[in-house]
Amino acid sequence: QLQLQESGPGLVKPSETLSLTCTVSGGSISSSSYYWGWIRQPPGKGLEWIGSIYYSGSTYYNPSLKSRVTISVDTSKNQFSLKLSSVTAADTAVYYCARHIPSPPGIAAAGTPWGAFDIWGQGTMVTVSS
Amino acid sequence: AIQLTQSPSSLSASVGDRVTITCRASQGISSALAWYQQKPGKAPKLLIYDASSLESGVPSRFSGSGSGTDFTLTISSLQPEDFATYYCQQFNSYPTITFGQGTRLEIK
Numbered sequence: 001q002l003q004l005q006e007s008g009p010g011l012v013k014p015s016e017t018l019s020l021t022c023t024v025s026g027g028s029i030s031s032s033s034y035y036w037g038w039i040r041q042p043p044g045k046g047l048e049w050i051g052s053i054y055y056s057g058s059t060y061y062n063p064s065l066k067s068r069v070t071i072s073v074d075t076s077k078n079q080f081s082l083k084l085s086s087v088t089a090a091d092t093a094v095y096y097c098a099r100h101i102p103s104p105p106g107i108a109a110a111g112t113p114w115g116a117f118d119i120w121g122q123g124t125m126v127t128v129s130s
Numbered sequence: 131a132i133q134l135t136q137s138p139s140s141l142s143a144s145v146g147d148r149v150t151i152t153c154r155a156s157q158g159i160s161s162a163l164a165w166y167q168q169k170p171g172k173a174p175k176l177l178i179y180d181a182s183s184l185e186s187g188v189p190s191r192f193s194g195s196g197s198g199t200d201f202t203l204t205i206s207s208l209q210p211e212d213f214a215t216y217y218c219q220q221f222n223s224y225p226t227i228t229f230g231q232g233t234r235l236e237i238k
Contacts, residue, residue: 046217047219047229047232049228052225052227060225060226062227063226100221101179103221104180107161108162108221108222109162114221115162115180116176116179117174118176118179120175121173122172
């Protein structure tokens with residue numbers, strides 16, 4: 001079955017760039033049905049959507065993070081990646097990658113290509129500290 | 131941006147109880163809502179998608195309802211494994227996605 005696995009440094013210095021990769025196994029990231037996303041969760045707090053990507057490279061970002069976020073896809077490696085620049089302690093969180101299921105017609109606003117997140121990675125803790 | 135407000139923020143209940151958690155959207159979101167369960171140290175698990183569709187493998191004691199701005203997650207008879215934190219999430223305001231603040235369900 002499809003599995004997602006996050007990887008990357010667990011410690012990043014303030015002002016530097018956080019880089020994580022999500023490897024998809026048991027299925028193809030190039031499936032036309034699915035979008036792929038990043039979500040984070042600061043310690044003891046709730047979930048925050050960071051952004052999502054389609055295999056074609058189309059990206060969508062949380063407006064509050066947009067100026068610092070880049071999400072990319074490498075279909076040859078069945079991976080997608082997250083870069084978050086100029087990090088501060090507020091970016092300390094567990095970072096999850098996840099797959100969107102499609103949104104059937106009539107469920108969401110016209111043109112919405114994605115739905116809920118049905119498969120999640122286990123998450124990776126990233127601490128921002130000097 | 132669409133805000134989601136869950137109530138209550140925390141809840142104490144006993145095994146066998148019927149429990150309802152509410153999620154209210156700041157504007158109409160059709161049926162573009164999902165519910166997740168999260169246990170400590172684990173990734174969220176999808177329970178309900180498209181407001182009322184039960185994810186495969188999820189026990190039938192979980193159900194979702196609502197459309198527009200008001201949604202509910204109901205657990206018909208609480209089991210010990212159901213004590214967790216629950217989140218709603220909307221995906222109507224393409225291209226942005228938001229989560230509710232969470233509801234912590236504790237054992238009474």
